Amino acid sequence: MKFSIERAVLSKAVAQAQSVVERRNTIPILANVLIEAEGDGVRFRATDLDVEVVDRAPAQVAQKGATTVAALMLNEIVRKLGDGALVTLSTQGAPGRLTIEAGRSTFQLSTLPVEDFPQMASPDYTTSFEAPAPLLRRLFDKSKFAISTEETRYYLNGVYFHVSAGADGKRVLRAVATDGHRLARIDAELPEGADGMPGVIVPRKTVAELRKLLDDDEAVIKVSVSDTKIRFETPSLTLTSKVIDGTFPDYTRVIPQANARRLEVDAKEFARAVDRVATVSSERSRAVKLNLDEDRLILSVNAPDQGTAEEELAVAYGDERLEIGFNAKYLLEIAHQVDRENAVFLFNSSGDPTVMREGDDLSALYVVMPMRV
Template identity: 75%
Template sequence: MKISVERAALLKAMSRAQGVVERRTTIPILSNVLLEASGDTLSIRATDLDVEVLETIPAMVEQAGATTAPAHMLHDIVRKLPDGAQAKLTDDGAGRLEVRAGRSDFRLATLPKDDFPVMASADYACHFQSKAGVLRRLFDKAKFAISTEETRYYLNGVYMHLADGAEGKALRCVATDGHRLARVDAPAPPGSDGMPGVIVPRKTVGELAKLLSDDEAVIEVGVSETKIRFATDNIALVSKVIDGSFPDYTRVIPQGNPRRMEVDAAEFAKAVDRVATVSSERSRAVKLALSEDRLVLSVNAPDSGAATEELAVAYADEAMEIGFNAKYLLEIAGQVDRENAVFLLNGSGDPTLVREGDDESAVYVVMPMRV
């Protein structure tokens, strides 16, 4: 293999690839990327056996061929090359890949290309297209609630499925860790009928964000019972889905919370952040005291001090007090794109529903804390 490729294109592709590759693995070949040159393109493939990314970039191919190279090392080399450089990659056929640019010359140890595992292609039961911006909103607004508790593995991802939304069939993403929940809807795209509900793993959700950077790009989505595939013209991300049943989340979304508080989302987040400064890291509990058109946020940490802050809100119900984990409040407030956040409350021991103004396409649930 002997090729010449523009540094910027190679760096972008290697950044995506090395995100999939684990830094520590007991299988040496999984530390490498597979480089395949043919025609006028270079394809770069990386996998950890659960997620696979394949990207094709333009290249001047003098000699077609394939080899593997250490992903993180190759990425670091390309990153440190000067802007505008042309990288020349040559595989000598004896276990070395030469990378040259200007006066820089690197020789990397390679492993046989035949040892590189390629994920078996699945028969996808469902195919549809969606704008990247729509998919990004679904996953970005839900992912903060993904559980990190490995014993409840079926909560370690975003549950993507079809559901009945406020305006007909919806493509829905849900995540929860038992303390907070996010449910986000978008109109169901043509062709998504019959899509199996799948749990997209946390790592895949993180890598997917890199693929969805251009809002107007059209993403081809393929879904089966065991795999999900997202693809553009030159990039494909394939992932196994979590083998488990997502719990019935509809049971924990409150339906009859009568007390309504509306508050400026940005001002609320800043106030929570300020008063939480004195709270203990272990609980980070913040008390909300509501009275007519008035909210008082307070923290009382015996070891470190106390803090209060008052905010003007729209609230016309009876006075009440309720406590929340400050981190959870900040994460939910950070998802609100509109100016105002609406809190629908019941009692001090009941879950609270949060949404963006009157928009019901994204709702959040947060469990209270004793304060």
């Protein structure tokens, strides 16, 4: 195998691949990236047996072939090469070695047999459809903050990606995440061909890796789904992942339907005010109290060991007086999802879950549990 490739192109491809590799693993081959050169391009493949990424890049291939080499080491070398360098990778030198040449720099890295590299089996995908990158980016970016990190409730360790009925009764593509303290439910227009998609739980790591495919606003992503795997594909990058083998709970039961007390507030002002008063809250609870009265909101914190803080905001509120407490971190995470000018909070009582919406947009809904303060 021998090919030459621009350093910037190689750096991007190797960085994409190595991010999937687990730094600690007991199977040496899983620390490697599989490099396959053929025709006018090169494929870089990496996997941790649950997620697989394949990056395709243009290259000048002098001799086709394949090898595997330590992903993290290759990434470090390429990252430190000079900008604009033409990099040549070859296995024609010493056996069991990959030679990397760029300008006056030469490296030789140990390789492992290509036959040892695991291939992720492709199931028969039951559903395939195409969706614009901004649509998928919004679904996953706005829901991922609520993914649970508790390993015992593994079925909450991802985003539930499925088709459902929206607020107006039309079928929508929906992403839901919850950790029991807060919940995010985001809807998007249903792409053609997606209606029969099985509901799957996309793992946290896959959601993080997926973000790299969705940066290009012009990109169209091909999505293929089966009961056990999901694949996201562009012309240059393919991300395949196992889905979480479990049943996502019936999230509709925890979304309040009768919350009648309505607060409307400038989303950015609210987030900044919460952040300021939370500065003195204790790290363990980070509790912030909301005192609501006619067109007035007072945010306060009382931390005996640290001190107190209070800030008043002008808001739109015309219901009975209400005092309710929340974890400041949860409030901030939800407030930061708001793309519109105003955030709308719907309350019932100080002990019931609170609903938050982005202005009059019904396609994004958040639920947060209160806490005693």
